[in-house]
Amino acid sequence: MNNVLVYCELSEQNRIADISLELCTKGRQLATQLQGRLQAVVLGHKVEGLEKQLYLYGVDEVFMADDERLAPYRTLPHFELLSAVIKEQHPDIVLFGATSVGRDMSPRIASYLRCGLTADCTTLEIGSHTDAKTKQTYENILLQMRPAFGGNIVATIVSPETRPQMATVREGVMKKEVLDATYKGSLTRIATDGRLDKADKAVRIISREIKEQSINIKPASIIVAGGYGMGSKENFQLLHQLADAIGGEVGATRAAIDAGFTESERQIGQTGVTVRPKLYIACGISGAIQHTAGMEESGKIISINTDPNAPINSIADITIVGDAVAIVPQLIACYNNNLK
Numbered sequence: 001m002n003n004v005l006v007y008c009e010l011s012e013q014n015r016i017a018d019i020s021l022e023l024c025t026k027g028r029q030l031a032t033q034l035q036g037r038l039q040a041v042v043l044g045h046k047v048e049g050l051e052k053q054l055y056l057y058g059v060d061e062v063f064m065a066d067d068e069r070l071a072p073y074r075t076l077p078h079f080e081l082l083s084a085v086i087k088e089q090h091p092d093i094v095l096f097g098a099t100s101v102g103r104d105m106s107p108r109i110a111s112y113l114r115c116g117l118t119a120d121c122t123t124l125e126i127g128s129h130t131d132a133k134t135k136q137t138y139e140n141i142l143l144q145m146r147p148a149f150g151g152n153i154v155a156t157i158v159s160p161e162t163r164p165q166m167a168t169v170r171e172g173v174m175k176k177e178v179l180d181a182t183y184k185g186s187l188t189r190i191a192t193d194g195r196l197d198k199a200d201k202a203v204r205i206i207s208r209e210i211k212e213q214s215i216n217i218k219p220a221s222i223i224v225a226g227g228y229g230m231g232s233k234e235n236f237q238l239l240h241q242l243a244d245a246i247g248g249e250v251g252a253t254r255a256a257i258d259a260g261f262t263e264s265e266r267q268i269g270q271t272g273v274t275v276r277p278k279l280y281i282a283c284g285i286s287g288a289i290q291h292t293a294g295m296e297e298s299g300k301i302i303s304i305n306t307d308p309n310a311p312i313n314s315i316a317d318i319t320i321v322g323d324a325v326a327i328v329p330q331l332i333a334c335y336n337n338n339l340k
Contacts, residue, residue, distance in 0.1 A: 001036060016053055067192040072208065093166075106119075123143075175276075221278045227284045245335050279299065304320045
């Protein structure tokens with residue numbers, strides 16, 4: 001069957017995680033191209049009503065299990081139910097978030113079903129593939145694209161001969177968009193009685209310690225990002241001052257973080273977070289693909305760089321040629337003067 005199935009994760013607040021909604025948005029597009037249905041699996045406790053949120057994103061059918069043994073997440077109870085749904089429904093594509101949960105569950109499913117799995121995808125498309133040896137052409141298969149060799153190339157991976165085609169997708173690389181506020185799918189409840197007995201006994205959670213995330217730049221509408229070109233941790237404080245003045249957050253390249261200029265939670269790029277702010281100010285950033293892959297879809301990009309030929313300038317809407325250490329204080333002063 002040409003259906004696409006999304007495994008939905010739940011947040012600590014018992015809501016559908018953003019990564020799962022992003023996958024539903026993409027899954028809807030893929031299912032439409034394949035002329036199939038979009039399905040979603042929700043496993044947890046006190047999840048009644050969450051299916052209504054998924055309908056908004058174009059989900060045709062939600063498979064839901066509500067059992068106290070399913071929350072918080074443990075591998076075996078979730079595996080027991082999810083694998084059964086996949087075997088019963090025979091979806092063509094199964095998508096997971098590239099999170100700690102997705103990276104735990106997806107390889108178990110792939111191994112159990114003897115099918116392929118591509119990790120940390122950044123792009124998913126439906127297309128054709130011709131085998132270089134056999135010359136056989138496969139139509140309407142999932143093209144799974146992900147960075148390789150340190151982000152220097154983008155590899156396209158296919159699994160034409162096994163089903164389902166499975167992939168984990170990095171958070172933030174897919175857009176989260178409501179399809180239709182009136183869209184209505186169907187709900188299928190998964191029975192848990194007798195099915196979780198063995199799985200429930202393997203691991204028990206005695207206690208949980210949860211630390212709130214102190215830095216989260218992903219939802220920021222304005223980001224002031226700095227690279228190694230800022231020169232020092234002290235100079236990086238100028239970016240915090242600018243961000244405070246204009247109501248934004250501070251981001252950074254991997255090189256800046258490796259140099260100790262700021263916290264690792266602020267890293268943007270292939271090995272950091274992917275962001276889509278309305279305004280992105282890149283200060284002292286050369287624009288290597290490892291970084292631009294995480295911010296190139298920003299609404300407006302301003303580049304401040306001493307090198308007029310820096311790669312970042314090719315995707316910038318506005319380029320300021322100069323030293324960011326000298327220019328950023330001028331931007332702060334100008335902004336503050338305009339507020340008076």
